[in-house]
Amino acid sequence: MGSEVLKNKIEKMARDVKGAGMKMSLLSTKDKNAALRKIAKALLGRSDYLIKENKKDLKAAEKENYSKALVDRLVLNPKRIKGMADCLLDTLKIKDPVGEVLKTIKRPNGLIIEKVRTPIGVIGIIYESRPNVTSDCIGLCLKSGNAVILKGGKEAYYSNKAIFTVIQEALKETKVSVDAIAQISSTDREAIHHLLGLDQYVDLIVPRGGEGLIRFVAQNSSIPVVKHYKGVCHTYVSQKAKLDMAEAICMNAKIQRPGVCNAMETMLVHNSVANKFLPEVASALLEAGVEIRGCSKTKKILADAAKKAVEADWSEEYLDLILSVKVVDSVDEAIAHINTYGSKHSDAIVTEDKKEADKFLRCVDSATVYVNASTRFTDGYEFGFGAEVGISTDKLHARGPMALEELTTYKYLIRGKGQIRP
Amino acid sequence: MGSEVLKNKIEKMARDVKGAGMKMSLLSTKDKNAALRKIAKALLGRSDYLIKENKKDLKAAEKENYSKALVDRLVLNPKRIKGMADCLLDTLKIKDPVGEVLKTIKRPNGLIIEKVRTPIGVIGIIYESRPNVTSDCIGLCLKSGNAVILKGGKEAYYSNKAIFTVIQEALKETKVSVDAIAQISSTDREAIHHLLGLDQYVDLIVPRGGEGLIRFVAQNSSIPVVKHYKGVCHTYVSQKAKLDMAEAICMNAKIQRPGVCNAMETMLVHNSVANKFLPEVASALLEAGVEIRGCSKTKKILADAAKKAVEADWSEEYLDLILSVKVVDSVDEAIAHINTYGSKHSDAIVTEDKKEADKFLRCVDSATVYVNASTRFTDGYEFGFGAEVGISTDKLHARGPMALEELTTYKYLIRGKGQIRP
Numbered sequence: 001m002g003s004e005v006l007k008n009k010i011e012k013m014a015r016d017v018k019g020a021g022m023k024m025s026l027l028s029t030k031d032k033n034a035a036l037r038k039i040a041k042a043l044l045g046r047s048d049y050l051i052k053e054n055k056k057d058l059k060a061a062e063k064e065n066y067s068k069a070l071v072d073r074l075v076l077n078p079k080r081i082k083g084m085a086d087c088l089l090d091t092l093k094i095k096d097p098v099g100e101v102l103k104t105i106k107r108p109n110g111l112i113i114e115k116v117r118t119p120i121g122v123i124g125i126i127y128e129s130r131p132n133v134t135s136d137c138i139g140l141c142l143k144s145g146n147a148v149i150l151k152g153g154k155e156a157y158y159s160n161k162a163i164f165t166v167i168q169e170a171l172k173e174t175k176v177s178v179d180a181i182a183q184i185s186s187t188d189r190e191a192i193h194h195l196l197g198l199d200q201y202v203d204l205i206v207p208r209g210g211e212g213l214i215r216f217v218a219q220n221s222s223i224p225v226v227k228h229y230k231g232v233c234h235t236y237v238s239q240k241a242k243l244d245m246a247e248a249i250c251m252n253a254k255i256q257r258p259g260v261c262n263a264m265e266t267m268l269v270h271n272s273v274a275n276k277f278l279p280e281v282a283s284a285l286l287e288a289g290v291e292i293r294g295c296s297k298t299k300k301i302l303a304d305a306a307k308k309a310v311e312a313d314w315s316e317e318y319l320d321l322i323l324s325v326k327v328v329d330s331v332d333e334a335i336a337h338i339n340t341y342g343s344k345h346s347d348a349i350v351t352e353d354k355k356e357a358d359k360f361l362r363c364v365d366s367a368t369v370y371v372n373a374s375t376r377f378t379d380g381y382e383f384g385f386g387a388e389v390g391i392s393t394d395k396l397h398a399r400g401p402m403a404l405e406e407l408t409t410y411k412y413l414i415r416g417k418g419q420i421r422p
Numbered sequence: 423m424g425s426e427v428l429k430n431k432i433e434k435m436a437r438d439v440k441g442a443g444m445k446m447s448l449l450s451t452k453d454k455n456a457a458l459r460k461i462a463k464a465l466l467g468r469s470d471y472l473i474k475e476n477k478k479d480l481k482a483a484e485k486e487n488y489s490k491a492l493v494d495r496l497v498l499n500p501k502r503i504k505g506m507a508d509c510l511l512d513t514l515k516i517k518d519p520v521g522e523v524l525k526t527i528k529r530p531n532g533l534i535i536e537k538v539r540t541p542i543g544v545i546g547i548i549y550e551s552r553p554n555v556t557s558d559c560i561g562l563c564l565k566s567g568n569a570v571i572l573k574g575g576k577e578a579y580y581s582n583k584a585i586f587t588v589i590q591e592a593l594k595e596t597k598v599s600v601d602a603i604a605q606i607s608s609t610d611r612e613a614i615h616h617l618l619g620l621d622q623y624v625d626l627i628v629p630r631g632g633e634g635l636i637r638f639v640a641q642n643s644s645i646p647v648v649k650h651y652k653g654v655c656h657t658y659v660s661q662k663a664k665l666d667m668a669e670a671i672c673m674n675a676k677i678q679r680p681g682v683c684n685a686m687e688t689m690l691v692h693n694s695v696a697n698k699f700l701p702e703v704a705s706a707l708l709e710a711g712v713e714i715r716g717c718s719k720t721k722k723i724l725a726d727a728a729k730k731a732v733e734a735d736w737s738e739e740y741l742d743l744i745l746s747v748k749v750v751d752s753v754d755e756a757i758a759h760i761n762t763y764g765s766k767h768s769d770a771i772v773t774e775d776k777k778e779a780d781k782f783l784r785c786v787d788s789a790t791v792y793v794n795a796s797t798r799f800t801d802g803y804e805f806g807f808g809a810e811v812g813i814s815t816d817k818l819h820a821r822g823p824m825a826l827e828e829l830t831t832y833k834y835l836i837r838g839k840g841q842i843r844p
Binding site: 203219253366372383397421 | 444447448527529533535542543625626640641644646648664667670671673674675678761779781783784785787788789790791792793794795796798799800804805806816817818819821822831832833834835836837838839840841842843
């Protein structure tokens with residue numbers, strides 16, 4: 001498709017979505033829930049079709065010699081399709097955030113000002129690999145009263161298209177306009193460029209994928225972007241920690257699922273407990289197959305059990321059975337390290353000292369800060385928010401799990417009786 | 423100054439401010455209020471010096487032949503310096519938003535999750551003309567626990583520098599680090615460019631000024647920007663309106679202070695009341711010196727009392743005694759017009775019909791939507807929020823008056839007893 005033709009096509013699509021989106025704020029919770037239920041049913045009913053289309057992507061992936069991990073993320077099977085339907089039914093159960101009155105102000109002049117949650121408008125979601133993102137994000141956007149434009153990765157071309165088609169069909173029997181959802185199926189990267197320039201129609205872009213994709217989107221978008229960068233998460237073991245609790249928390253944060261953004265990448269240990277704690281935890285880590293990269297003090301204590309960490313290790317998101325370890329002299333040094341090398345995602349302290357814990361909570365500049373718990377809890381479901389479009393590492397609009405509430409904004413509704421400004 | 427030297431200087435400044443900013447979240451409300459009181463006192467005490475420095479700017483303005491309106495905005499006199507001090511004392515009285523617990527979640531596994539308001543970090547404010555912005559913004563940022571980098575316009579070079587110096591001196595006797603505030607005094611536009619690239623140190627940019635400045639900032643910033651674009655505000659006079667109330671509201675919204683962003687620029691009138699309402703309101707408008715630019719139906723009713731509006735009129739922010747007028751057939755047409763041509767700022771409906779009012783409130787996609795009141799109330803003080811850094815026309819992070827609360831973000835503080843993820 002010629003670039004100009006593609007551009008016009010995407011612009012028309014966005015304009016239509018915006019038009020349909022304007023009507024979304026008139027839908028009742030009941031209407032939106034009915035639509036989610038209908039979509040869930042349709043996905044289950046069309047499982048065979050979805051699996052058949054998914055096979056085309058898997059065949060192409062084989063040809064392209066994609067990694068086993070990537071192919072695994074692509075697969076659709078009855079269990080995964082049930083997972084997609086379940087995600088919609090979970091979203092259905094979460095309270096509708098739209099219309100919530102956040103604040104009511106009565107002014108001396110009699111004006112009544114209500115600050116009310118509203119949909120954002122049109123949300124563009126740019127993602128890679130996992131086809132379930134298609135239905136998960138449609139569910140979250142519809143429930144929060146937003147229209148949505150989806151741009152999935154080319155590796156899931158047939159799967160995403162099939163899921164979208166089934167959902168589109170299902171919406172025809174609901175009060176949600178079919179135009180409130182759109183999919184850019186072009187695999188041309190230019191398509192993303194065109195979408196990112198449409199700030200008159202699209203209100204928010206959420207990129208989901210690797211760091212490369214997110215940087216590309218952030219740098220090329222005239223539309224606000226909420227970024228979900230990497231998770232370089234820390235656990236600081238204080239001299240006031242219960243060391244058995246610290247070991248359990250660190251092991252969980254590192255090995256329970258090392259390939260995810262809320263797994264621990266760096267462990268910080270207070271100098272005065274390092275001699276006792278490090279050999280114990282190192283032996284458990286090594287047994288679990290974890291490679292340790294330590295600062296010079298760590299190396300001195302662990303000797304050959306640890307490799308030497310280099311500067312780049314402190315800001316690395318391994319997503320693997322690798323852990324960098326640093327010995328620090330104080331909670332202040334731990335906080336400074338985290339704020340310098342971390343990614344504003346999830347960081348924990350293990351300590352029995354309330355004052356120290358409070359300082360850590362206050363000063364660590366991350367979306368979620370833990371005392372005596374594993375960083376692995378940073379997740380929409382674990383917070384009770386339900387499904388999420390991602391974990392924001394930005395500081396504006398949304399921080400941490402970005403679920404239904406974070407897909408809304410607010411406006412002020414002001415009711416008067418003819419008040420004018422003197 | 424060479425571009426590389428300037429760049430390094432601004433980068434070092436931003437790094438220092440970030441360092442000082444990290445400690446701001448440890449300050450108590452008392453400490454912050456004491457600092458504001460000290461600053462207010464210092465400004466009043468150094469009035470003569472401020473007025474002397476201001477004279478240099480006024481002299482330069484005369485030489486440059488600046489407009490009378492611009493020169494008026496530049497002037498510092500005892501009354502205006504008292505206004506600056508009062509603004510700080512007002513900000514002092516507003517509740518400290520930092521630390522407010524927005525939500526507490528107790529999870530079945532015993533984790534206690536608190537969503538807590540925190541400072542944003544480092545805020546960059548880029549502004550034009552009025553020197554009082556220097557002290558107003560320092561007050562708002564300090565009270566909300568943020569560090570701040572200021573870049574004022576070259577027309578207020580001496581005034582801004584003097585105000586900043588007085589504040590810096592005053593801070594030395596407080597618990598707020600002097601490094602938490604910084605000023606870029608270079609009048610080189612390159613300086614703004616350098617600032618806008620420092621996303622590792624600066625968390626938010628707020629441009630205050632004309633549309634040109636704001637667009638330049640939005641297009642060149644790698645840091646999130648909350649935009650305060652123009653105010654193309656509407657009042658819709660429904661067929662269900664009390665027409666005397668409608669006239670009072672429209673007159674107030676148009677003429678009480680036409681040069682500000684919350685003044686009405688377009689009046690929409692329902693077809694069935696246009697014949698009665700338009701001649702009445704037109705005669706009052708004309709008497710007040712307002713030029714009317716009408717759609718063809720308006721022209722038919724008002725004849726020579728109105729000029730013919732062209733397409734560009736519907737999206738024009740006149741900031742002057744000019745009003746565009748359009749006759750519409752329904753509340754839906756009014757809503758569609760506002761959402762197409764408006765600027766998401768402030769829009770009003772005059773109606774006695776509750777259902778119609780609710781539809782307008784729900785569907786008009788603006789920061790503040792009024793029923794039976796003048797749009798002129800969109801203002802931090804009128805909302806009871808105190809001073810503001812501006813009125814956001816963006817939809818993310820902050821909408822409408824951007825005061826203390828809007829200068830904060832949140833994080834999740836999670837307290838456990840050793841919980842790990844199963």
